[in-house]
Amino acid sequence: MPKTLKRYANRKLYDVAEKEYVTLARVAELVGEGEDVRVLDNATGGDVTGVVLSQALSARERRKRGFLPRRLLQRVLRDGARMKEAILERAGGRLETALKALRVSTTSQVDLLESRLAALETRLAALERRRA
Numbered sequence: 001m002p003k004t005l006k007r008y009a010n011r012k013l014y015d016v017a018e019k020e021y022v023t024l025a026r027v028a029e030l031v032g033e034g035e036d037v038r039v040l041d042n043a044t045g046g047d048v049t050g051v052v053l054s055q056a057l058s059a060r061e062r063r064k065r066g067f068l069p070r071r072l073l074q075r076v077l078r079d080g081a082r083m084k085e086a087i088l089e090r091a092g093g094r095l096e097t098a099l100k101a102l103r104v105s106t107t108s109q110v111d112l113l114e115s116r117l118a119a120l121e122t123r124l125a126a127l128e129r130r131r132a
Helices: 024-032 049-063 070-131
Strands: 003-007 013-015 020-022 037-041
Touching (some): 020 024, 024 037, 024 049
Antiparallel strands (some): 003 013
């Protein structure tokens, strides 16, 4: 479950679980420690995680010039939409494969249940004939 932060109109960030304000540097530390962070706008409830993480990267770059290679930043800005599409395409292909496997599995399970039900109905009919 992601750690939830709230962003207020004054751009302050509040850690809901720890009940304390956090800085962009702390957000970067949390992510660096492997924490899944989600940031919600306090007024609207909208997810502003991407904006806050971008701000954290920008703040780190200001403090540590050259933290991210210039070419990487340029590529993300230039090819960001294509990168996102490629990632979604790969994930979509995997999802489609998983859904197909699930359909096959579900279909075979339904077939098995139908055959068992038919066998039970046959037995029940035989028992009813004996009683009669």
